[in-house]
Amino acid sequence: MVVVGEGPLRARLQRQAGRLPVDFLGYVGCRDTVAGILASADVALAPGPHETFGLAALEALACGTPAVVSRTSALAEILTTDSGATADNDARAVAHAVTTVMSRPEPQRRHSARQRAEQFSWPRSAQGMLTALGAS
Numbered sequence: 001m002v003v004v005g006e007g008p009l010r011a012r013l014q015r016q017a018g019r020l021p022v023d024f025l026g027y028v029g030c031r032d033t034v035a036g037i038l039a040s041a042d043v044a045l046a047p048g049p050h051e052t053f054g055l056a057a058l059e060a061l062a063c064g065t066p067a068v069v070s071r072t073s074a075l076a077e078i079l080t081t082d083s084g085a086t087a088d089n090d091a092r093a094v095a096h097a098v099t100t101v102m103s104r105p106e107p108q109r110r111h112s113a114r115q116r117a118e119q120f121s122w123p124r125s126a127q128g129m130l131t132a133l134g135a136s
Contacts, residue, residue, distance in 0.1 A: 004028050004037060005056075038063035043101050049073055049089050057084075061117035064110035068097040082108075083116035 001022045003013065014024055028034050038044060044060035044067045057067040057075050067084040069075035076086045082104075087097035101109065 002037060002041070004034065034059070035063055038065050041065045042106075043068055043084075043098055045094065045098070046070070046073070046075055047087070047089070047094055058117060058120055061113040064114045066101050066109045066113045068094060068101060078116075078120070080112070080116055082112035084113065 001020075003010075003022060003024045004026075006027045010024065010026075014022075017024075025037075028037065038060045041060070042065070044057060044065050046057040046060075046067055046069045049070045049072045057069055058078065060067050061078075061083055067075070067079060069079060069084065069086055071086040071088055079086060085097035085101050087093040
């Protein structure tokens with residue numbers, strides 16, 4: 001498992017991981033490196049219960065990596081059953097969602113993830129925001 005990013009929970013997560021094979025990379029500033037990490041992953045986890053849009057999950061989808069997200073976050077609206085899975089906010093539910101995603105053939109998972117990401121181009125996202133705000 002690879003954890004990318006910084007935040008107030010990092011030290012606690014490192015303690016919980018203990019001797020498990022988890023690499024904490026911290027902040028990764030190079031976009032190409034981030035894209036490589038995402039593309040090489042089997043699944044991306046975004047378990048935060050209060051994500052608003054979740055660019056990281058969308059970036060994973062664009063790299064062909066399905067995502068598992070919290071059912072209570074806005075990310076749940078981004079995913080389809082083919083591009084990932086949602087989970088309740090507990091470890092067992094997240095593990096079950098990962099198992100569900102991984103049970104699909106890899107080519108299908110990756111194709112579906114990329115296809116879903118294409119639905120969220122910047123122009124399309126901006127137009128959707130303008131429409132939601134009543135500005136278009």
